[in-house]
Amino acid sequence: MTTIKRIALGENGPLVSKLGLGCMRMSSVWGGPVNDESESIATIQEALDNGINFLNTGDFYGSGHNELLVGKAIKGRRDDAFISVKFGAIFYNGQMLGLDLRPVAIKNFINYSLVRLGIDTIDLYQPCRMDGSVPMEDIIGTVSDLIKEGKVRHLGVSEITPDQLRKANSIYPVTALEIGYSLADRQIETELLPVAKELGIGVVAFANTAEGLLTGEMKAPLAASSYHSHFSRFQGDNLIKNLEKVEVLKTMAKEKGYTPTQLAIAWVNAQGDHIMPLVSMSRRTRLPENIQAMDIVFTPEEMNTLNTQFSQGAILGGTYLQR
Secondary structure, eight states, rough: OOOOOOOSSSOOOOOEEESSEEEESSSSSSSOOOOHHHHHHHHHHHHHTTTTEEEEEEETTGGGHHHHHHHHTTOOGGOOOOOEEEOOEEETTTEEEOOOOHHHHHHHHHHHHHHHOOOOOOEEEEEEESSSSSOOOHHHHHHHHHHHHHHHEEEEEESOHHHHHHHHHHHHHOEEEEEEEEEBOOGTTTTTHHHHHHHHEEEEETTTTTTTTTSSOOSSSTTOOOOOGGGGGHHHHHHHHHHHHHHHHHHOOOOOOOTHHHHHHHHTTTTTTEEEEEOOOOOGGGHHHHHHTTTTTOOOOHOOOOOOOOOOOSSOOOOOOOO
């Protein structure tokens, strides 16, 4: 059995696995099919067996289905799991209608989450993003009240700006920032990552393969039905040129005896002990390769090649990560 090393989530924060398990794709979020539930539960349990204790979910993933799933998987082994929950998004028939970050809504959301998860306390609770409709003092203040009540242990934030991060942290200490980060999406390196490091906030980095771009499996043109087609990164000449960049990653992966996906995860992992790759998995077969990625070491020359090939702005076009 392989055990993932532990890191402090933020300065003097709780100990968590250096690799996190994203559970979102185990449920239908955008109206797609639901994965096999027994396989999803087995994946979570095997991840826990291997020392991956950070489980990321959201109360709006599958309208509560994801939390119910995680709750089943951790039943009888609560102490093995660190539960991160996002809240605030409102979905109807697979479509996002907006956000509800009012204090009364947050207090309603958390009670449902605790019941679905079958636990008394959520380890990390975070608004999925900010939209300006509710004062941040009210949002963060409500979570801080929940911490005082014992329903939450730590405050997290997700997909926010450097100024918002500073403000949130001034209201109540932020333990972790969840944000998209990959070789192809490095815009947060300019301001957001430095602010998080300065404030001693841990970084939970999702979308390590840039929505599949860095897997080495994507081909142009994409099917018209693909959700990727809505974003300019995956359209026309942009996609062709972006895939040419990925050839460098594919070549390096072949030379090192790994997959492009593994190198993409390894690059995020190598950015510092305060950064955790959050990888979505719904099948046990994915676990060994993703765990192995955490042991990959790059030579200075290899790291220079990747950082040069995938410098900020090298990948053309935007995605949902660049709101």
